[in-house]
Amino acid sequence: MKRSTAATLEDVAREAGVSAMVASVVLNGARSSTRVSEKTRARILEAAARLHYRRNALALGLSRNRIDTIGVAATIDSSDVNLYFLEVLNGILGAAAEHGQSANVFSVFDWQRDQARLLEFCDGRIDGMILIGPHLDAAFAEALAHHTRFVTLHSNSALPNAYNLDVDNERGGYEATRHLLEQGHRRIAHFAANLDLVGAQQRLAGYRRALEEAGIAFEDSLVVPGQFNIDSGRQSMSALLERCASAPLPTAIFCASDAIAYGCMEVLTSHGIRIPDDISVVGFDDTMMARMTRPPLTTVCQPFRQMGRRAVELLLSQIHADEVPAAEENTPSALAAPGDDADSHTVIFAVELVVRESTGPPPKQPIVPVSLSTR
Amino acid sequence: MKRSTAATLEDVAREAGVSAMVASVVLNGARSSTRVSEKTRARILEAAARLHYRRNALALGLSRNRIDTIGVAATIDSSDVNLYFLEVLNGILGAAAEHGQSANVFSVFDWQRDQARLLEFCDGRIDGMILIGPHLDAAFAEALAHHTRFVTLHSNSALPNAYNLDVDNERGGYEATRHLLEQGHRRIAHFAANLDLVGAQQRLAGYRRALEEAGIAFEDSLVVPGQFNIDSGRQSMSALLERCASAPLPTAIFCASDAIAYGCMEVLTSHGIRIPDDISVVGFDDTMMARMTRPPLTTVCQPFRQMGRRAVELLLSQIHADEVPAAEENTPSALAAPGDDADSHTVIFAVELVVRESTGPPPKQPIVPVSLSTR
DNA sequence: CGCAAGTGATTTAACGCTAAATTTTTATGA
């Protein structure tokens, strides 16, 4: 039996010999002045069970102007870069379920080209949207705001008229580098990601600040830009080895992501360089990848799950605020983080350094690549 | 401007000085006997643009009894076991977008306990459902069929009244083992997953068949059961090393998943055992993990992406078949795979062995664990 | 006995859209 024959409220009511409204009150708890006798209630429940009745969400949504579904837009390829998406999605779906929301996932291939598709998506089937890692401009944000409420997460630029959730990248870079300094390292390289991305810039800035605070001159040659993926980590490490062919290597490397660190460690290991004995490595993200390296990776933990949860909560608070226009005016301000401007609210999550086994004190004698073959 | 003020068709029509129906024809292409003059069309389009009109999907869905959204139910944790989910989701979202469908993702924590939640989900907000890796019984399948159409993927048991997509696990196990045999290996271990799962059973069966075909006696002690994750691979390998403490190790290991292979290789490497020189390792799945091991993993490729796509297509074919009841009766049979029984259609996808660098000919002298410390 | 107060239901309208039927307007030809 397919659902082409799904029973409606009216079917149930007819079966029970009552009007649809009574059935609505009994089955769906419609709050109405209507009182229902126990006898009638029982008959309706029985009829509903027999007919496998289930309230139609579209009809409800149409009349309530709310479908209890949130949209999630993200780039979903299966590359190692997007591992973090699983973690965020986890948080989103968990929180959504707790709040009785379902989640409609929209796969973005290119944030610029897919803008139109994204707008079409806002046709009533979602109550709001969470944009993960978008590269969008203010003009689009305005267009989007005409059609739905939204919250961004890891956005490359804070969009106006929306909550923007991000992690304290600068602090993360700082903490990671600080940790290495405290271990005694003085020559620390940084494998950056694409420096067009503000997240990558901020991590670099944190690295720089830590060095400067420690009175260590920033060396341009110790920063290798790249991408957020494993392959980039391999390339950066190979490049560094080449660059330092007959000079001593830095004794520690702060990588802008776990994936970069993964590739970096792979190359180090294949050259017989021991971690952390010869070189210490720190990552960023704390995805499952950090538990896949040997030794396990010291890294900067982003609270992905919690960020996903919070994104849902902020979105729902916006939705509810719109429903009850003149309601509690304190909710938004309670949610707003310090540093808000008028229309844009930025929520920054704290990072936490997770020390595992890829970092330790520097070796007495830094590694020199030319000596490797003889080891 | 939030969407509490979303313009309706009537708003646009009023603005353009026409009836809602004309606007419907112009803006949404409603196929009706109505012809529209160019002048009117232009006025309507202009008004729609000014008001940022977008057709409400719920209203359309309500009257069409179709919302163009498919449900996807899966266990979505961020453990290494669920990497394959990203690949499948990729295929699903790609195909869905091509067919003008959106996807509502439902996170299952426990297939037994969440049955009720899963049923509630079928309230009109989805047209059908793809169940990924479910452990469901026939009773539930019947209940579910009352409310929606569905397709299962990697189901532990083929559910009646539904297409069940899976990969040829037995063949995969056979091919993997065959490859090792062809390299010259005679003592091949198998790190199985949870043998309560039919997929795991079938992979074991394929391994067994290959051995028997080659005239090699099946040795129970060479099969180590476990789970589908990295940790299990570590444990299985450690167990095997212990078991063979002073006896020669097998020269090759067929692992029931890439994750198991990952853990297995990690332990081998940490003991200084070289891959593939001392021991060859084969995995199963070909997720991105197979490209993360050093050396890259020889593995059995499951066409996840394609399976996801096909799941969408089969689901849509069911949905469309239900819409046009007495329509082309050939479509279902054309889609059905051989070996169908009346109500259950099983679609088996071919696997493909991907040879990378973790396999090679056996060593002259098999490794004996006690000798390891002296290497 | 008549009437207010309660109890237990029903009816109406609206949410935004479109198929089908119907009406109005315009153009065409004898």
Add this chain to the structure above:
DNA sequence: TCATAAAAATTTAGCGTTAAATCACTTGCG
């Protein structure tokens, strides 16, 4: 000039639900 077809638009009704208003009985009480 007037029927007549063709073109252009409108009206009606219904998808499944619920809020709000209304209606029909009991009951109790002065």
